[in-house]
Amino acid sequence: MVSLSSNLTEEEVKLRYITPAIEKAGWGKNRIRMEPLIEGRILIDGGESYRSRNTSHLKPDYVLMTSGGKYLAVVEAKNMDHSISEGIQQSKNYASILDVPFAFSSNGVGFYEFDFNTGLTRELSMEDFPSEDELLARLESGCGIDKDSAVLYPMYFDPNTKKRPRYYQNVAVNRVVSAVEKGQKRILVVMATGTGKTFVSMQIIYKLRKTRKVNKVLFLVDRNNLADQTMVNDFKVFEKEMTKIADRKMDSTYPIQIALYQQLTDNDDESMPYKEYSPDFFDLIIVDECHRGSSNANSEWRKILEYFESATQIGMTATPREDADVSTSNYFGEAVYTYSYRQGVEDGFLAPFRLRKFTTTIDVNWDPNEDILDEDGQPVIGPYNAPDYDRRLIVDDRTRLVARTIIAHLEETGDRQALSKTIVFCEDTDHAARMRDAIAELSAEYLAVDHRYVMRITGNDPEGKKQLKNFNSKSSVYPVIVTTSELLSTGSDCFLTKVIAIDKNIGSSTMFKQILGRGSRLDEKLGKTFFTLLDFRNASVHLLEDGWDSTPEPYTGPMNEVQPKKDPDEPEKPGNHRVKQRIRGDVGVGMESELDMYYGLDGMTVENYRDYSRRIINSEYASLSDFINRWNETDRKDEIVRHLLLEGFDVDYTRKRMGWDNLSDFDVICHMAFSTRPVTKTERAENVMNSEFISKQSERAKAILKTLLKKYMDTDQNDLYNLDVLKLPEFDEYGGVIGVVRAFGGKERYLATVAEMQDLIYSPQIPLE
Numbered sequence: 138m139v140s141l142s143s144n145l146t147e148e149e150v151k152l153r154y155i156t157p158a159i160e161k162a163g164w165g166k167n168r169i170r171m172e173p174l175i176e177g178r179i180l181i182d183g184g185e186s187y188r189s190r191n192t193s194h195l196k197p198d199y200v201l202m203t204s205g206g207k208y209l210a211v212v213e214a215k216n217m218d219h220s221i222s223e224g225i226q227q228s229k230n231y232a233s234i235l236d237v238p239f240a241f242s243s244n245g246v247g248f249y250e251f252d253f254n255t256g257l258t259r260e261l262s263m264e265d266f267p268s269e270d271e272l273l274a275r276l277e278s279g280c281g282i283d284k285d286s287a288v289l290y291p292m293y294f295d296p297n298t299k300k301r302p303r304y305y306q307n308v309a310v311n312r313v314v315s316a317v318e319k320g321q322k323r324i325l326v327v328m329a330t331g332t333g334k335t336f337v338s339m340q341i342i343y344k345l346r347k348t349r350k351v352n353k354v355l356f357l358v359d360r361n362n363l364a365d366q367t368m369v370n371d372f373k374v375f376e377k378e379m380t381k382i383a384d385r386k387m388d389s390t391y392p393i394q395i396a397l398y399q400q401l402t403d404n405d406d407e408s409m410p411y412k413e414y415s416p417d418f419f420d421l422i423i424v425d426e427c428h429r430g431s432s433n434a435n436s437e438w439r440k441i442l443e444y445f446e447s448a449t450q451i452g453m454t455a456t457p458r459e460d461a462d463v464s465t466s467n468y469f470g471e472a473v474y475t476y477s478y479r480q481g482v483e484d485g486f487l488a489p490f491r492l493r494k495f496t497t498t499i500d501v502n503w504d505p506n507e508d509i510l511d512e513d514g515q516p517v518i519g520p521y522n523a524p525d526y527d528r529r530l531i532v533d534d535r536t537r538l539v540a541r542t543i544i545a546h547l548e549e550t551g552d553r554q555a556l557s558k559t560i561v562f563c564e565d566t567d568h569a570a571r572m573r574d575a576i577a578e579l580s581a582e583y584l585a586v587d588h589r590y591v592m593r594i595t596g597n598d599p600e601g602k603k604q605l606k607n608f609n610s611k612s613s614v615y616p617v618i619v620t621t622s623e624l625l626s627t628g629s630d631c632f633l634t635k636v637i638a639i640d641k642n643i644g645s646s647t648m649f650k651q652i653l654g655r656g657s658r659l660d661e662k663l664g665k666t667f668f669t670l671l672d673f674r675n676a677s678v679h680l681l682e683d684g685w686d687s688t689p690e691p692y693t694g695p696m697n698e699v700q701p702k703k704d705p706d707e708p709e710k711p712g713n714h715r716v717k718q719r720i721r722g723d724v725g726v727g728m729e730s731e732l733d734m735y736y737g738l739d740g741m742t743v744e745n746y747r748d749y750s751r752r753i754i755n756s757e758y759a760s761l762s763d764f765i766n767r768w769n770e771t772d773r774k775d776e777i778v779r780h781l782l783l784e785g786f787d788v789d790y791t792r793k794r795m796g797w798d799n800l801s802d803f804d805v806i807c808h809m810a811f812s813t814r815p816v817t818k819t820e821r822a823e824n825v826m827n828s829e830f831i832s833k834q835s836e837r838a839k840a841i842l843k844t845l846l847k848k849y850m851d852t853d854q855n856d857l858y859n860l861d862v863l864k865l866p867e868f869d870e871y872g873g874v875i876g877v878v879r880a881f882g883g884k885e886r887y888l889a890t891v892a893e894m895q896d897l898i899y900s901p902q903i904p905l906e
Contacts, residue, residue, distance in 0.1 A: 145245070147216045151198060154245035154263060155214050159199065162266040170200040174235075174304040176485030179659070179666050180785075181735045182746050184550050186666040187790050188485065193783050195304070195484065197231040201269075205291040207311060208304075209272055210239040212248075221260060222249040236308045238280065239272055254279030287314045287348040292340050293374055302340065303486065306333055309474040310340045316473050317345060317421075317449055325427070325469035327688050329478040330455045330654025331487050338423050338453060339371045342393065351420035351449070356395045357441070358425045360624075362605055364395050367425075385410040389418070398438045411441055419448040427452030428465050428647065439468075455654055456647040459692040466691040478650065478657060479686045482736070487657045488665065492680075494672045494732040495542060496523075497535055499724075511718040523674050524642045527564035531719040533571070534726040536640075539673050540575035542728065543618075543638050546671060555664075557635040558608065559618040560625055560655055564641045566595040569620040572640065576618055589615040596624050611663060631655045633665050643676035646685045652676075680736075746794075747809065753786040754810035761811040768803060769896050773859070778802050801849070803899055821898050822846040830897055834890075837880045841871055842894060849898070857891050 145153070159169065173192035180189055199212035211232045213224035224242035229251055232240040240251045248261040254275070261267075267275075277283045288311050292302050302310065309326055316324050328334045338356065345351045356372070358364050364381055372379060372395070380391040382400045387410055401411040422445060442450055450469070457465035457472070466472075481487030504519035511517055521530055543561065547553035561576070563569040573593040583590040594601040594608065594616075605624075607613040611632050622641070625631065634656045643649045656668030670677065679685050757780070758764035768774060778788050786809075788802045797805060799817040807813040825831060826846060831839055844867050845857050863874040871877050881887035 150245035158263045163268040178485045212241040221247045287344045293343045312474045324451045325472045327472045327475040331658040335371045355422045387413045428454040428458045459689040464692045491669045492734045527568040559636040561620045561638040572620040591618040592616040638671040639676045640673040646679040649679040750809045
């Protein structure tokens with residue numbers, strides 16, 4: 138005989154047994170987190186998008202935190218049909234992601250614990266769950282983290298923005314702080330663009346300074362806009378203690394200093410501005426975008442770090458480099474923490490993208506005929522391929538075609554009318570000027586409203602550079618479209634960029650990832666949920682590289698002894714490709730092919746929404762009969778819907794998207810996966826109401842069953858078998874749960890009758906379309 142408690146759901150077990158046991162051990166409500174640590178990921182559906190409700194891959198039942206906000210323990214709950222250790226593997230998986238030292242599982246009867254420090258397990262009664270003090274004592278003995286550790290010191294909380302660290306930021310900060318306290322002098326953190334590297338840097342500085350582990354800090358950047366946006370945004374908490382080094386004038390009175398590399402160096406090695414400080418002046422140096430100059434052993438920038446070698450040095454980057462010219466790990470070591478673009482998309486913190494790939498009629502082995510002459514009247518001798526354009530040969534007709542294609546996309550999607558921020562990456566600054574002019578020719582009505590509608594923003598364009606802040610701002614409408622070469626490829630917080638066009642050769646996955654980063658930020662309130670990548674140079678081929686979104690393996694070969702003339706990630710100078718010829722006239726360039734794809738967790742896909750849905754459902758149910766049998770066998774039909782949601786198919790979203798308001802979950806699934814003709818809930822309910830099954834019931838039972846059927850018609854109620862339905866006001870006239878059950882001669886007979894009725898609802902033959 139199964140006890141009454143064994144019928145409790147997991148949520149009921151948590152409410153009645155597990156939560157009270159944890160609270161009794163001294164864990165206050167402000168120390169217990171029970172909501173998901175992530176957002177549902179954004180899924181692109183044609184030209185629209187929606188946020189999945191699936192947060193299961195990081196939704197611990199309980200995360201227990203210290204008073205300072207450090208994650209300390211994870212508890213995974215199961216109902217009483219499971220053993221107390223059933224959830225321990227899931228708990229351990231969550232704990233590993235969160236850097237949590239203690240993992241627990243419980244079924245409401247007892248607790249099962251795994252200690253990551255010792256590897257030991259133990260069973261505990263519900264009365265013996267450990268307190269915060271007990272776990273902290275074990276943390277100190279196992280990890281050496283005592284009460285004075287910066288790891289346990291609270292993160293900074295801004296009462297104005299109310300911004301709290303996300304789970305991965307929490308982990309990254311504490312990984313670094315722990316490494317500093319253990320004496321590690323070189324530390325690397327790899328985090329995708331848009332995931333808050335500067336925010337993490339601020340929290341590291343805050344915790345280390347508050348606990349007196351460090352005092353004087355240098356934050357190094359290599360572009361002026363990076364320094365400025367850092368000071369007014371994440372580092373604003375330090376405004377009374379912080380200065381930006383300008384005009385190569387050092388000021389030792391400020392404990393926190395932000396500087397461009399260029400402000401610390403000079404042509405004269407002996408009079409380098411940074412040498413005004415003693416080598417031990419700084420306790421901590423954080424290097425932003427450390428994959429660039431500081432990772433090159435022969436660069437002037439590296440000399441700054443070597444001069445202050447006694448300081449702890451932390452490298453922050455989204456794209457570490459590992460090759461014969463630059464090795465990020467060779468200087469900073471292997472990353473203590475990595476959070477990739479893919480992880481950010483899966484967690485719902487970064488925007489996915491749609492890819493539209495274009496090939497023109499002259500992109501492959503174009504051999505101009507003898508009638509085609511350049512601007513000087515000289516013949517143009519081929520063949521030419523896409524990488525040659527705007528390097529060996531300028532074809533204005535191709536530039537105009539690319540501009541028309543960009544504008545056509547903006548108009549098709551509504552982004553033109555919405556003034557959606559758009560970046561066009563060009564081969565060099567001269568090409569960026571030509572592209573700006575080509576787009577301007579198609580945008581007279583928009584330029585008449587504001588002359589900044591389309592602008593070139595490059596390192597050699599003072600007027601354009603003045604507009605960089607406006608382009609990045611969430612509150613500034615203009616500029617709308619910008620053409621650039623390298624300046625916007627990294628570091629700039631392009632919050633609302635919805636379209637990125639690439640008409641330049643991208644030689645490395647590093648640069649490709651940096652460009653993707655210009656569109657990866659989310660802002661749902663302002664309508665930014667995904668971005669579109671328009672690829673005119675096959676740059677997206679880097680998506681096919683193994684591990685394109687992972688941290689590269691450390692380079693172990695010999696390094697180049699001579700410093701390269703140009704780091705490929707640095708801003709380009711005009712005219713650097715020695716263009717040979719230019720064709721100004723029309724040569725009949727057309728668009729030969731186009732590919733439309735979407736970035737998902739399985740990589741790039743060309744699936745439409747219906748194909749995607751069918752694949753998800755068919756992976757669980759190979760045929761219509763398999764699904765119908767499973768649906769009729771289970772009492773808890775919502776579990777089927779929930780499981781499909783976890784796999785990636787959202788029934789509620791599909792119903793809304795297709796306008797199927799009067800279809801049950803059953804028919805939504807059948808129609809999407811097996812092409813059945815959808816039968817409305819009204820049709821199904823009326824079939825049962827007019828059946829012999831209803832007519833043979835007593836008058837009171839008929840009334841109750843018809844009320845149940847009406848609930849099925851009017852709501853999303855799947856599980857009529859669930860007794861909780863009888864708690865609704867509609868059943869008060871029948872005496873609620875007790876009165877209804879009595880009308881059928883007891884609970885078992887009632888449930889048997891309802892089960893038979895549910896089978897009848899879905900029993901008619903389902904016609905195929």
